[in-house]
Amino acid sequence: MNWKLLFNPFGIYSEKQLLVSGILITVAGSLLGSWLNVTFDGVLDVHQYETDFLTSLKENGINVACIFIVLFILGKVINRKTRAVDILNTSMVSRIPQYLSAVLTALPLLKSIGDEIISHQGDLQHLNFQPVDLLLLFAISMILLALTAYYIALLVNGFRTSVNAKKWQHFAGFAVALIIAEIISKLLISL
Amino acid sequence: MYKYSAMKLPIVCPSCESALQVSQMKCSHCETTVNGNYELPLYLQLSREEQEFILNFFLSSGSIKEMAKQAGLSYPTMRNKMDDLIGKIENFKN
Numbered sequence: 001m002n003w004k005l006l007f008n009p010f011g012i013y014s015e016k017q018l019l020v021s022g023i024l025i026t027v028a029g030s031l032l033g034s035w036l037n038v039t040f041d042g043v044l045d046v047h048q049y050e051t052d053f054l055t056s057l058k059e060n061g062i063n064v065a066c067i068f069i070v071l072f073i074l075g076k077v078i079n080r081k082t083r084a085v086d087i088l089n090t091s092m093v094s095r096i097p098q099y100l101s102a103v104l105t106a107l108p109l110l111k112s113i114g115d116e117i118i119s120h121q122g123d124l125q126h127l128n129f130q131p132v133d134l135l136l137l138f139a140i141s142m143i144l145l146a147l148t149a150y151y152i153a154l155l156v157n158g159f160r161t162s163v164n165a166k167k168w169q170h171f172a173g174f175a176v177a178l179i180i181a182e183i184i185s186k187l188l189i190s191l
Numbered sequence: 192m193y194k195y196s197a198m199k200l201p202i203v204c205p206s207c208e209s210a211l212q213v214s215q216m217k218c219s220h221c222e223t224t225v226n227g228n229y230e231l232p233l234y235l236q237l238s239r240e241e242q243e244f245i246l247n248f249f250l251s252s253g254s255i256k257e258m259a260k261q262a263g264l265s266y267p268t269m270r271n272k273m274d275d276l277i278g279k280i281e282n283f284k285n
Contacts, residue, residue, distance in 0.1 A: 013265055014259075
C-alpha cells in the first residue's frame, strides 16, 4: 500500500490536480451531507440534522475558509514562502474523512440510540439498549474516531508540506489554529 | 536526470564522523602525486543526493517546478528540499 498517497497526497500531486480534486470533494461532500441529512456545523463537526444542498455547501465553504485563513496566516508567520493554493488544497482535500464520517453518522442505529437517550433525559438508569446495539455503537464510535484522526493527520501533513514545518512550536501553533478555526466556524455557521 | 558513477567520495570520517580533508592527489597519467592538507570544496562536502539535487536544479534551468515534475513530487515538497539544502549550505559557510 502506498502510505504516502494515503497520508500525504500533498507531497505528490501538483497544485492543479489537488485544487480540482478539492473542489470536487467539497461539492460531493455537500451533496452527500444533503442526501443523508448530515450537517457539517464546524471544522471538526459531523451531526445528524435535516439539511439541503445549498446549506451543506455553505457550511463546508465556511469550514474550508476558516481552516484556510488561520493556517495561511500561521503558515506565513512560519515561512514567508508559503503559498495560498497549497493551504487551500490542504483545507479542501483533508476533509475527505469528514465526508466519509457522514455515511456512518447517518446510520439509523445512531438516531435510534440518540432518540432513546433524549427520551430518558434525567432518567438515564432506565435506558434500554440491546447488547448488539452497544457493540455496534462502540464499533461505529471507534471508526468515527479513526476517521477524525485521519482527517487531522491529513491536515498536519498538508500543513507541514506547505509550510516546511519541522519544529514542535510549529505543530503547537497548528493545534491552536485548528481550535480557533473550529470556534470561528461554529460561530459563523450558527449565525 | 543526471546520475553519478558508482564510486562514492567519502566526505565524513567513518570513525568519528568529522569532515574529511584531502591529503593526496594523483595524476592518473604520469603517476605524479601531490601531498598536502586541503579542505574539500563546499559542494563536495554535501551528500551524494544533495549534489545530485543541485546538479539537477542546474540542468532543469533552475526550475523547481520542472524538477518536481520530473521527480513525481509536488512543488512545495521540492521547494522544501531546496530550502533545507540552502539552510545546510548557509551553516557550512558560517
